[in-house]
Amino acid sequence: MEAKYLPKTLEKKWQDFWEKEELFKVQEDPSREKFYLLEMFPYPSGRIHMGHVRNYSIGDVLARFLRMQGYNVLHPMGWDAFGMPAENAAIKAGTHPAKWTYENIDYMRGQLKKLGFSYDWSREIATCHVDYYRWEQLFFLKMYEQGLAYRRSAYVNWCETCHTVLANEQVEGGACWRCDQPVIQKEMDQWFFKITDYVDELLDYTHKLPGWPERVLVMQQNWIGKSYGSKLIFPLESGDGEITVFTTRADTLFGATFMSIAPEHPLVEKLSRGTPQEEAVRQFVEHAKLSKRSDRETELMEKEGVFTGSCCINPATGEKMPIYVANFVLMAYGTGAVMAVPAHDQRDFEFARKYDLPMKVVIKPQDAAEPPRLEDLTAAFEEDGVLIHSDRFSGMASAQAREAITAELAEKGRGERTVQYRLRDWGISRQRYWGAPIPIIYCDKCGAVPVPAEDLPVVLPTDVALLPNGASPLPVHEPFFKTTCPRCKATARRETDTMDTFVESSWYFARFASAGYEDGPLDFDRVKYWLPVNQYIGGIEHAVLHLLYSRFFTKVLRDMGYLAVDEPFENLLTQGMVIKDGSKMSKSKGNVVDPDEMIQAYGADTVRLFCLFAAPPEKDLEWNDQGVEGSFRFLSRVWRMVSDNEETLLNVSAYSGNGELPKALSDLHRKTHQTMKKATEDIRDRFHFNTAIASVMELVNQVYQVLESPPKEDSLWPVVKEAAETVVLLISPIVPHIAEELWRALGHTTSIMTAPWPRWREESLQAEEIVIVVQVNGKLRSRIMASPDASQEELKAAALQDGRIQDFIAGKSVKKVIVIPGKLINIVI
RNA sequence: GCGAGAGUGGCGAAACUGGUAGACGCACUGGACUUAGGAUCCAGCCCUGCCUGCAGGAUGGGGGUUCGAGUCCCCCCUCUCGCACCA
Numbered sequence: 051m052e053a054k055y056l057p058k059t060l061e062k063k064w065q066d067f068w069e070k071e072e073l074f075k076v077q078e079d080p081s082r083e084k085f086y087l088l089e090m091f092p093y094p095s096g097r098i099h100m101g102h103v104r105n106y107s108i109g110d111v112l113a114r115f116l117r118m119q120g121y122n123v124l125h126p127m128g129w130d131a132f133g134m135p136a137e138n139a140a141i142k143a144g145t146h147p148a149k150w151t152y153e154n155i156d157y158m159r160g161q162l163k164k165l166g167f168s169y170d171w172s173r174e175i176a177t178c179h180v181d182y183y184r185w186e187q188l189f190f191l192k193m194y195e196q197g198l199a200y201r202r203s204a205y206v207n208w209c210e211t212c213h214t215v216l217a218n219e220q221v222e223g224g225a226c227w228r229c230d231q232p233v234i235q236k237e238m239d240q241w242f243f244k245i246t247d248y249v250d251e252l253l254d255y256t257h258k259l260p261g262w263p264e265r266v267l268v269m270q271q272n273w274i275g276k277s278y279g280s281k282l283i284f285p286l287e288s289g290d291g292e293i294t295v296f297t298t299r300a301d302t303l304f305g306a307t308f309m310s311i312a313p314e315h316p317l318v319e320k321l322s323r324g325t326p327q328e329e330a331v332r333q334f335v336e337h338a339k340l341s342k343r344s345d346r347e348t349e350l351m352e353k354e355g356v357f358t359g360s361c362c363i364n365p366a367t368g369e370k371m372p373i374y375v376a377n378f379v380l381m382a383y384g385t386g387a388v389m390a391v392p393a394h395d396q397r398d399f400e401f402a403r404k405y406d407l408p409m410k411v412v413i414k415p416q417d418a419a420e421p422p423r424l425e426d427l428t429a430a431f432e433e434d435g436v437l438i439h440s441d442r443f444s445g446m447a448s449a450q451a452r453e454a455i456t457a458e459l460a461e462k463g464r465g466e467r468t469v470q471y472r473l474r475d476w477g478i479s480r481q482r483y484w485g486a487p488i489p490i491i492y493c494d495k496c497g498a499v500p501v502p503a504e505d506l507p508v509v510l511p512t513d514v515a516l517l518p519n520g521a522s523p524l525p526v527h528e529p530f531f532k533t534t535c536p537r538c539k540a541t542a543r544r545e546t547d548t549m550d551t552f553v554e555s556s557w558y559f560a561r562f563a564s565a566g567y568e569d570g571p572l573d574f575d576r577v578k579y580w581l582p583v584n585q586y587i588g589g590i591e592h593a594v595l596h597l598l599y600s601r602f603f604t605k606v607l608r609d610m611g612y613l614a615v616d617e618p619f620e621n622l623l624t625q626g627m628v629i630k631d632g633s634k635m636s637k638s639k640g641n642v643v644d645p646d647e648m649i650q651a652y653g654a655d656t657v658r659l660f661c662l663f664a665a666p667p668e669k670d671l672e673w674n675d676q677g678v679e680g681s682f683r684f685l686s687r688v689w690r691m692v693s694d695n696e697e698t699l700l701n702v703s704a705y706s707g708n709g710e711l712p713k714a715l716s717d718l719h720r721k722t723h724q725t726m727k728k729a730t731e732d733i734r735d736r737f738h739f740n741t742a743i744a745s746v747m748e749l750v751n752q753v754y755q756v757l758e759s760p761p762k763e764d765s766l767w768p769v770v771k772e773a774a775e776t777v778v779l780l781i782s783p784i785v786p787h788i789a790e791e792l793w794r795a796l797g798h799t800t801s802i803m804t805a806p807w808p809r810w811r812e813e814s815l816q817a818e819e820i821v822i823v824v825q826v827n828g829k830l831r832s833r834i835m836a837s838p839d840a841s842q843e844e845l846k847a848a849a850l851q852d853g854r855i856q857d858f859i860a861g862k863s864v865k866k867v868i869v870i871p872g873k874l875i876n877i878v879i
Numbered sequence: 880g881c882g883a884g885a886g887u888g889g890c891g892a893a894a895c896u897g898g899u900a901g902a903c904g905c906a907c908u909g910g911a912c913u914u915a916g917g918a919u920c921c922a923g924c925c926c927u928g929c930c931u932g933c934a935g936g937a938u939g940g941g942g943g944u945u946c947g948a949g950u951c952c953c954c955c956c957u958c959u960c961g962c963a964c965c966a
Contacts, residue, residue: 265883265961272882272962279966297966310966351964383965390966397964472965593961663904664891670959672891676905684904690919731895741893744903751903758921823899828947830899868946874898878946 051696051795055689057653061787065166073803074168076124078579085121086580087113088559088619090588090596091128091175094154095135098161100628100635101589103645104661104671107784108625108737109587110167111662114783115733117168118807124580125168126562128175129155132183132485133551134212141516147484148512151178161645165654166786168803173565177554182561183486184507185571186553189603190489191500192610198244199478201490201498205314205381206477208236213521214481215240220595235314235339241488241547242475245602249274249471251616252601261621263668266593273594275472280456282389283464284309286321287361287370293317296384296470299391301451303366304440305412306389309373310355310401313338314381318358321373325359331375338377353378353401365464366441366455376401384470392430399430412439413448476599478550483514483522485548493535493542502536508544522546555596556603559583559618572612586619587667593624623737626670628661635673643673655785656682662739662784684747685788688781691753692774692792698767700797704775705768707814712761715769718752720817722773725749726810729780739784746780749773771796779808823874824849826858834875842869849875 089109113125136147193199207216209226279298313335322331334356355376392402392409413435414421434448459465487508489501514523524546535542563580564573604618630641660681732742782789793802824832832854866878
């Protein structure tokens with residue numbers, strides 16, 4: 051073998067070997083314990099970035115580690131291949147999204163192979179391929195049949211730049227998550243998935259996923275936003291109609307002095323029509339609808355409103371309440387109308403002060419003798435307390451009053467206890483070309499008619515000319531939209547919207563388990579064998595979006611009989627970002643590190659090693675070129691440990707653990723087994739690859755130390771060989787290429803991938819003598835050597851006899867001696 | 880504002896249930912080998928003191944529990960992330 055570590059040729063050699071021998075392929079085998087390991091598949095943007103390298107390196111270490119531990123490991127990879135960037139890039143470059151996408155996939159697949167990731171490529175998926183999305187269209191039809199997919203007109207988040215609708219989850223701080231432009235509200239016909247049908251189960255299971263990070267579960271809980279309250283009905287003063295509100299504070303009903311409704315509220319026009327306020331309301335509503343969502347949905351926004359000209363009646367007091375249109379009331383939450391209790395709600399308080407509306411204190415703090423005086427109020431009192439000025443509910447505690455007041459209104463048919471969610475149904479229509487067509491046909495006579503299942507797939511046409519403004523060409527592409535009604539055979543028009551790309555990523559993990567299956571979307575038995583995903587790994591940015599939709603889809607597919615699990619991902623690891631110079635890598639900051647260049651310079655193993663060594667997976671990883679240098683140096687050191695002694699090592703057998711050894715060698719042997727234990731536990735139990743690697747580095751250092759002044763003993767090389775083989779085995783999941791090469795150099799003829807993971811021997815871990823720390827009053831004062839199974843009494847006696855300790859305790863009385871066997875002794879004086 | 884997490888050397892980080900703070904690596908310093916080395920090997924490397932051994936201090940700040948606290952409890956400061964007028 052070469053004296054110098056030259057990764058380039060050897061990495062290629064082993065990648066070709068693994069591929070030829072099909073070592074990454076996996077099959078269902080009920081006799082073996084399965085492990086489904088999955089990393090979030092990438093969008094084929096053109097090139098792999100360091101975030102991917104990190105994500106997939108973490109996954110690959112686990113995959114290889116688990117294989118060596120004997121698991122039947124499913125480790126697939128694919129492409130989240132539909133989406134806007136393909137269209138934008140195609141318009142810019144004058145090419146086609148399909149061409150752009152497939153070329154990117156080819157290039158990126160090559161990059162992943164160059165990194166040595168052990169994917170079963172025979173299961174590869176590209177979601178833009180009709181063999182994939184055809185099944186998604188089938189799911190859509192079944193969901194439509196069951197009322198889980200439906201169409202309605204709705205105000206939607208609209209991005210002018212991207213010409214498309216965005217899900218709530220895709221709006222970040224009022225801006226489009228992709229292009230960062232302000233999002234406006236637009237009313238359109240849209241297709242929705244009824245995720246709200248599963249809201250309680252989705253919420254319940256956030257308490258039954260112990261393998262998920264707490265913060266992800268909390269984010270999902272917040273997103274679902276379940277709150278208990280009451281629906282209360284306020285009759286209009288005119289006697290013609292009513293307004294329903296949702297409130298969590300029915301106990302404050304007697305303090306409700308006016309009503310606030312959203313500008314989009316359906317009653318706005320009716321309430322203002324024919325009143326002197328009509329024109330003012332019209333103008334206000336227009337202004338509010340145009341104003342950016344980012345501005346409307348923040349506390350910083352000045353609360354504004356206008357009187358509608360109509361009033362309703364407080365059902366508790368019988369008093370008149372003016373109805374205002376207010377910019378801070380959201381149509382999207384509750385009923386779009388809020389009973390305003392200015393004394394007990396800060397928003398209503400500010401609004402009332404601004405427009406000089408009446409206030410009424412109806413709750414006093416539990417321990418206050420006197421209720422606060424109105425004129426002293428500087429802010430609303432929002433906490434629970436005791437009711438006052440509330441007729442016969444006065445004196446009641448808030449919690450009971452909420453029930454009692456609602457119950458009384460319920461008797462008159464004017465209220466009920468209810469539950470409100472923040473989560474809304476998932477709008478999936480996208481006015482974009484590069485997505486899966488929604489299998490619906492619009493007929494003038496029959497309305498929206500689903501495409502019959504036997505007519506699937508609705509193939510996305512590729513012979514289209516893209517429009518320069520980015521709008522979808524489908525509505526003007528006659529061969530696509532022109533069709534006949536499946537019911538009445540009249541000329542009809544296809545739906546030209548496509549599905550949100552999050553639909554594809556909501557079930558790809560299941561399709562991986564049915565690779566090649568053509569008789570349906572999922573091969574039940576194979577899916578049953580593999581699912582759930584035992585370990586899912588990806589970025590925290592998908593904490594709500596992708597992970598919630600996947601959970602929803604899993605439950606829907608379960609109820610359709612396709613899946614046998616309730617949840618898709620048993621354990622979730624969210625890895626941190628890769629940063630450089632303190633901030634996220636980005637073109638604009640010019641701090642991007644290109645994986646290709648790194649592989650070119652140091653080899654894939656070094657890049658992988660650095661990604662795993664510099665930080666534990668859940669933390670951000672600071673990229674450091676000198677640190678990469680250090681990783682390369684370590685691999686070179688391991689290389690030389692073997693190459694410098696190639697002949698000798700080849701011709702001895704590893705020490706088997708029997709026979710007397712001189713101290714230096716028995717220390718090395720012990721260190722070898724301690725390292726097996728430490729590395730195994732760090733990888734298996736904590737995913738702390740950084741400390742696992744550190745422990746192997748220690749072992750390598752110790753081998754070098756022994757070889758610096760080698761004892762002249764026959765047992766020298768067997769013990770060194772045991773250490774060297776252990777090093778190679780332990781690092782093999784992390785740096786598989788060099789490990790494979792060194793494994794052969796040590797005399798093995800089969801792939802290290804098929805070698806069993808090292809197992810430490812308990813009796814090899816323990817030294818004959820160990821260091822016991824001796825403290826006086828909690829301060830480290832001395833160390834003594836003792837047998838690991840020395841009794842407390844023996845340890846105590848030895849400590850008190852220690853010369854240094856005697857100096858410290860001379861002339862003082864020992865009050866107490868604490869002995870922690872195997873660890874330390876603390877003498878209290 | 881609410882919720883979660885985090886603050887440890889010049890830097891990335893260790894310290895698993897309270898028990899030797901700083902493993903491992905980077906950077907730095909010195910030495911060896913060498914024509915030379917940014918190659919390699921060896922050594923040093925938290926701060927302060929007489930520089931031998933040791934003593935004292937030190938895990939954002941302050942207090943507490945304990946024989947013993949980076950770790951547990953209370954108060955405060957800073958940073959990161961998430962949610963943010965949700966009625």
